[in-house]
Structures are given as C-alpha cells and as structure tokens.
Amino acid sequence: MTDIAPSADTLLIAKPAPRSRNLGQIIRWLLLFIGGVAMVMPIAYMISTSLKWPHEVYNVNLIPKEPTIENYTYVLEDGRFYWWFVNSIIIATITTICNLLFDSLVGYTLCKFRFPGRQIVFIAILSTLMIPTEMLVIPWYLMSQSFGWLDSYWGIMFPGLMTAFGTFLMKQFFESVPDDFIEAARIDGLNELQIWWTVAMPLVKPALAALAIFVFLGNWTAFLWPLIVTNSVDMYTIPVGLSGFGDEADVAWELIMTGAAISTIPTLIVFLIFQRFIIRGVVMAGLKG
Amino acid sequence: MANLALRSLTKSYGSTEVLHGISLDVADGEFVVFVGPSGCGKSTTLRMIAGLEETTSGIIEIGGREVNNLEPKERDIAMVFQNYAIYPHMSVKKNIAFGLRSSNMPKPDKEKRIREVAGILDMVDLLDRKPSQLSGGQRQRVAIGRAMVRDPAVFLFDEPLSNLDAQLRTQMRLEIKKLHQRVGNTIIFVTHDQVEAMTMADRIVIMKDGHIQQVGTPDEVFHSPANTFVARFIGAPSMNLLDGHLDGASVTLAGGQEVTVPALRGGGIRKVQLGVRPDDLHPGSANPIITGKVTLREPLGAETLIYVDTPSGEIIAKADGRTPPQVGETVELGADPENLHVFDVASGAALS
Ligand SMILES: Nc1ncnc2c1ncn2[C@@H]1O[C@H](COP(=O)(O)OP(=O)(O)OP(=O)(O)O)[C@@H](O)[C@H]1O
Ligand SMILES: [Mg+2]
Numbered sequence: 180m181t182d183i184a185p186s187a188d189t190l191l192i193a194k195p196a197p198r199s200r201n202l203g204q205i206i207r208w209l210l211l212f213i214g215g216v217a218m219v220m221p222i223a224y225m226i227s228t229s230l231k232w233p234h235e236v237y238n239v240n241l242i243p244k245e246p247t248i249e250n251y252t253y254v255l256e257d258g259r260f261y262w263w264f265v266n267s268i269i270i271a272t273i274t275t276i277c278n279l280l281f282d283s284l285v286g287y288t289l290c291k292f293r294f295p296g297r298q299i300v301f302i303a304i305l306s307t308l309m310i311p312t313e314m315l316v317i318p319w320y321l322m323s324q325s326f327g328w329l330d331s332y333w334g335i336m337f338p339g340l341m342t343a344f345g346t347f348l349m350k351q352f353f354e355s356v357p358d359d360f361i362e363a364a365r366i367d368g369l370n371e372l373q374i375w376w377t378v379a380m381p382l383v384k385p386a387l388a389a390l391a392i393f394v395f396l397g398n399w400t401a402f403l404w405p406l407i408v409t410n411s412v413d414m415y416t417i418p419v420g421l422s423g424f425g426d427e428a429d430v431a432w433e434l435i436m437t438g439a440a441i442s443t444i445p446t447l448i449v450f451l452i453f454q455r456f457i458i459r460g461v462v463m464a465g466l467k468g
Numbered sequence: 469m470a471n472l473a474l475r476s477l478t479k480s481y482g483s484t485e486v487l488h489g490i491s492l493d494v495a496d497g498e499f500v501v502f503v504g505p506s507g508c509g510k511s512t513t514l515r516m517i518a519g520l521e522e523t524t525s526g527i528i529e530i531g532g533r534e535v536n537n538l539e540p541k542e543r544d545i546a547m548v549f550q551n552y553a554i555y556p557h558m559s560v561k562k563n564i565a566f567g568l569r570s571s572n573m574p575k576p577d578k579e580k581r582i583r584e585v586a587g588i589l590d591m592v593d594l595l596d597r598k599p600s601q602l603s604g605g606q607r608q609r610v611a612i613g614r615a616m617v618r619d620p621a622v623f624l625f626d627e628p629l630s631n632l633d634a635q636l637r638t639q640m641r642l643e644i645k646k647l648h649q650r651v652g653n654t655i656i657f658v659t660h661d662q663v664e665a666m667t668m669a670d671r672i673v674i675m676k677d678g679h680i681q682q683v684g685t686p687d688e689v690f691h692s693p694a695n696t697f698v699a700r701f702i703g704a705p706s707m708n709l710l711d712g713h714l715d716g717a718s719v720t721l722a723g724g725q726e727v728t729v730p731a732l733r734g735g736g737i738r739k740v741q742l743g744v745r746p747d748d749l750h751p752g753s754a755n756p757i758i759t760g761k762v763t764l765r766e767p768l769g770a771e772t773l774i775y776v777d778t779p780s781g782e783i784i785a786k787a788d789g790r791t792p793p794q795v796g797e798t799v800e801l802g803a804d805p806e807n808l809h810v811f812d813v814a815s816g817a818a819l820s
Contacts, residue, residue, distance in 0.1 A: 359549040359550070359552075363553035367569055368540075
C-alpha cells in the first residue's frame with residue numbers, strides 16, 4: 180500500500196537525479212540491514228547455542244559443528260523447567276487480565292466521570308510512574324513478609340495487578356470514545372458498568388491489545404521481584420529459574436538458551452494474537468473518520 | 469405518547485446561570501422545534517428533559533408525571549444525537565436492538581419490532597451491515613431506528629441533520645416529518661437552522677441567551693415576530709430594520725419619509741425601528757416607503773435580490789427576475805402596509 184506513493188513520484192523525480200536517489204536508497208537499506216542483523220543476532224545465537232554440546236558453547240560459530248537436540252530433551256524432561264513454565268504462564272496471564280480490567284476501569288472512570296478530587300487521583304497515579312522498581316522492592320518485600328505472601332503466586336503478582344502506565348494509557352484512549360455514545364447508552368437503560376463493558380471497551384480494543392502485549396511481556400520477563408519474593412525452586416518463574424541453571428562452578432549456557440528459546444514461544448503467540456487486534460483497530464478508526 | 473411541560477426551568481453551571489426560567493407546554497403528538505443561535509441553551513434544555521443534565525430549579529413533567537428525579541431510562545424518552553451515536557462495533561441490527569436491551573419484551577417480539585422499524589425506515593436490507601459500510605444518511609436512519617424501536621413517549625433530536633450535506637438534509641427533513649405523521653409521538657427537535665424549524669415544526673420555540681423569545685406556529689413567528697431578534701432570525705434574507713421615530717400612527721424615517729402603519733399598539737412618541745422583509749419590499753409598489761440607489765444585484769431566477777443604499781442604510785429588496793433595476797439606478801421601494809412591522813428600540817418588542 181505505502182509504496183504506491185513513492186513509486187508514483189519516482190516516475191516524476193527519478194530522471195533528473197537517479198544517482199543521488201540510488202545512493203540514498205542504498206544507505207537506507209544498509210541501515211535497515213544493520214538494524215535487522217542487530218535484532219536477529221541474539222536470537223540466532225540463542226537458537227544456535229541451544230543446539231550445541233556444552234564443549235562447543237564458547238565457540239562463536241553460528242552453525243553448531245555437531246548439532247544436537249539433547250538440550251531440549253533434557254530441559255523438557257527436567258521437572259523444574261516444567262513448573263517454572265507453568266508458573267510464568269499463570270502469573271503473566273492473570274496479571275494481564277487484571278491489568279486489562281482494572282486499568283481500563285480506573286482509566287474510564289477518570290476519563291468519563293466528573294467528581295471532586297478527580298485531578299488529584301489522576302496525578303497521584305501518574306506520580307507513581309516516577310518511582311523505579313528497585314526502590315519499591317524492599318517495601319514490597321517487607322509488606323509480603325508481614326502478610327505472609329512470600330513464596331506465593333499472590334506475592335509475585337500483587338505489585339503488578341494494576342499499573343499506572345496502563346491506567347494512563349487507557350484513560351487517553353477512552354478520550355476518543357464520544358460522550359454521545361455513553362449518554363445514548365444511558366438513555367437506552369444500561370447501567371454504568373454495562374456501558375463500560377458493552378460500549379466503551381469494544382471501542383478501545385487496539386489499546387487493550389497493546390496493553391495486553393506490554394503487560395504479558397513485562398511479566399514474562401520480570402526478574403528482580405520474582406527472584407526476591409520466591410524461595411522454593413517450585414515457585415520460580417522462567418527467568419529466575421533459568422538464571423540458576425547449571426551448578427555453582429559452571430553456568431550451563433546451552434541449557435539456559437534452550438529454556439529461553441522455549442520460553443519465547445508463548446510471547447510470540449500472545450504477540451500474534453493481539454497484534455491482529457491492533458491492526459484491525461487502526462482500520463476501524465480509519466473508516467470512522 | 470404524552471404531553472410535556474417545562475415549568476420555570478433554570479440551569480446554572482457553577483455560578484453562571486445559562487437558562488433563565490424556561491416554561492413551555494407541549495401537547496401530545498406535537499412536533500416542537502427549538503431554534504436559536506449557538507450557545508443559547510437549546511441542547512442544555514433538551515439534555516435536561518432527557519435527564520442527562522441536572523435541573524437547577526424548575527419542574528419537568530412528561531405525561532403529567534414529574535420526572536426531575538428519574539433516571540433517563542425511566543423517563544420514557546429516546547434521543548437522537550448530532551453525531552448519530554451508533555456503535556461502530558455492532559451491526560445495524562444490534563444497534564437498533566440496543567434500544568430494547570432494557571425492555572422485558574419476549575425475544576420473538578423484539579425481533580418483530582426490529583423488523584418493523586427497519587421496514588418503516590426502509591433499511592431491512594442493511595440490517596447485517598456495520599455502520600462503517602453505511603452512508604451518512606443511512607447512519608442517521610439507524611440512529612432514528614434505535615430511538616423508535618422503544619416507541620417512547622417523547623423523541624428528542626439534537627441537531628440530527630447538521631452533519632449531512634445540504635441535499636441529504638432536505639431529504640431527511642422530509643423523512644422525519646413523514647415519520648412523525650406516521651408514528652405520531654411527541655417530538656422535540658433542536659436545530660440552529662431556521663429553515664429546518666420552519667419546514668418541520670408544528671410550533672417553534674425561539675431562544676436566545678437562555679431565554680425564550682417567542683413560541684408560535686411557523687406562520688405566527690414569521691408574520692408576527694414578537695421582537696427584533698425573532699424578526700431578524702426567522703426568514704432569509706433577514707428582515708430590514710429602519711430607524712425612525714414613532715409619532716401617533718406614523719413612523720418618520722431617517723430620510724424624512726413618513727410611513728403610516730396600521731394597527732399600532734401603544735402610540736406615543738418614541739424611537740422605533742420599522743421592519744419590512746425583503747420579500748415584501750419591491751420597487752414600484754403602490755405604497756412607497758423609501759428611495760435609494762441599487763448597489764448590487766443577486767439574481768435568483770424568478771426574482772432578483774437588490775441591495776439598495778438608502779438614507780437609513782443598506783436594505784435588501786426583491787425585484788422581478790426578468791426586468792430588475794440596473795446597478796446605479798435609483799429606485800423607490802414600497803410594501804403593503806400589512807407587511808410592515810414596528811419595534812420599540814429600547815425593548816426590541818413589537819408594537820404592531
Ligand atoms: N458543561 C458546561 N459547563 C459550563 N457551561 C456550559 C456547559 N455546557 C454548556 N454550557 C454553556 O451553556 C450555554 C448553552 O449551551 P448549549 O450547549 O445548550 O447551547 P446550544 O444552544 O445547544 O448551542 P449549539 O447550537 O452550539 O449547540 C452555553 O453558553 C455554554 O457555554
Ligand atoms: Mg447544541
């Protein structure tokens with residue numbers, strides 16, 4: 180679609196200055212190529228390392244000399260990895276669903292209702308964005324300790340069930356839902372919760388999809404807090420568990436990379452599912468205008 | 469169906485009062501149009517009737533029942549918004565069905581009702597489409613369908629046609645009027661377009677700055693405007709207003725001409741404005757009022773509008789389309805005495 184316009188003006192402008200245009204094109208391609216390689220290399224090495232025997236791991240060659248799937252069988256048959264995977268799935272999924280619900284409820288309320296103190300609440304939520312996780316883990320830990328949440332799903336999840344960023348994102352997107360829609364539904368006899376769910380939420384699907392991807396990936400890769408709050412190996416998430424693969428003396432990179440390779444699969448699935456909503460949402464918004 | 473009554477309705481936002489005591493009785497089945505310039509409070513009044521906006525003081529009655537403290541859904545009203553407010557993520561059918569969501573009608577009856585409404589609005593074939601696949605006029609019809617499906621006591625329309633192009637607007641105007649004749653519900657229709665008001669209304673309510681200026685049939689507001697605001701607002705081009713002095717039964721204009729006006733209320737000596745519509749003011753009339761030089765002509769086909777420079781300022785008159793006076797020509801303009809209006813300058817109120 181987008182290359183229609185450039186090719187049309189190529190017809191008009193290309194003749195007087197073909198050389199400089201070609202050069203620009205080459206530079207552009209080169210930059211894109213470098214960027215692409217930089218993105219792909221870590222993934223390529225991850226997969227390559229996961230297919231190597233331990234003695235070959237410290238060779239930089241991309242193609243393993245004696246490829247093996249031994250690492251995969253080992254990791255998949257290792258009971259620990261299975262549990263970490265399940266933990267990560269449960270935690271990332273629940274956190275994502277909670278964020279979609281809570282962030283959009285709060286965002287919607289802040290956007291569409293006028294009540295005393297609204298601005299203050301909004302600013303208070305936003306200001307939490309300024310505080311880095313590293314500063315929060317100690318209070319979280321002390322809190323978990325007093326409540327007895329250490330080493331539990333709840334303990335891992337509770338700080339992230341709602342995020343200021345998500346609330347802000349949803350509030351901004353609800354601005355695009357016309358007040359008329361909400362008032363029309365009110366006249367049609369829906370209560371406020373029904374209006375939020377049946378009218379407002381479907382109209383911000385692209386934002387929900389983006390938020391779902393952010394939150395899922397964020398929790399899937401979260402390391403610091405799950406590391407601190409969990410004690411037993413069975414409660415580890417994938418990143419925490421993988422970091423401890425191997426023994427004290429020797430880090431088993433081939434196993435870590437194997438686990439990492441396996442653990443990218445759910446993130447790919449989540450991305451593929453929700454990315455479609457984002458594109459469809461853009462199309463819908465285009466038709467509306 | 470029901471009548472509607474507004475009793476001394478006021479509305480304040482903070483300390484600013486934007487509606488100052490609106491009182492109005494609307495009969496069952498009547499088509500009432502609120503018209504007025506932007507910001508005069510039409511939408512606010514409508515939204516108060518709908519229950520979307522709190523009333524500061526005063527009473528709203530629908531069908532003889534005070535509804536001030538009822539939720540919108542309990543008021544038995546339906547509203548059509550300027551931007552249609554139909555949901556892009558639902559099919560036409562779902563959109564129309566939305567109006568029935570909170571009714572406890574059995575499902576087959578709902579289905580039947582939706583078909584019936586789609587039939588009336590001539591959109592049975594469109595039921596499965598998404599709003600993005602509809603034209604502006606069709607979208608507006610979906611919005612009307614959603615309002616109709618519940619058969620409410622009162623329909624509220626807030627400038628529903630202003631997003632349509634001129635031709636479609638004329639067509640929808642007609643359709644809404646036909647619809648009203650067919651279903652007979654009470655309609656309150658808000659617009660800032662006086663042509664819409666004149667063509668559709670049983671009665672027109674003309675508002676300005678939160679006050680009602682006049683309530684009357686299109687005929688009444690056109691032929692007997694209550695004040696200069698109504699006189700200028702209704703009719704296009706606007707009524708000419710010529711400054712003068714009232715002395716007994718005649719008005720002396722700035723240029724010294726004396727014009728006799730029949731049936732004046734309250735004589736005395738005072739400053740007045742003589743009002744005459746361009747449609748009523750012609751060159752070579754039997755009852756001349758004022759002379760001036762033609763500065764501009766606007767041919768409209770059958771007739772030609774002429775702009776005439778007179779001692780009382782520029783005024784507009786209508787001349788024959790075939791033999792209009794030339795630009796630069798001096799013309800004597802006149803009007804039948806019954807088409808003359810006199811307004812008090814101080815209050816703006818009509819004296820004739
Ligand atoms: N939420 C609000 N807060 C403060 N003032 C308001 C609010 N809503 C409306 N007003 C004021 O009330 C007055 C009436 O507004 P309203 O929307 O009823 O005008 P309108 O006649 O519908 O105009 P338009 O033709 O532009 O739609 C305006 O002066 C407007 O500024
Ligand atoms: Mg309005």
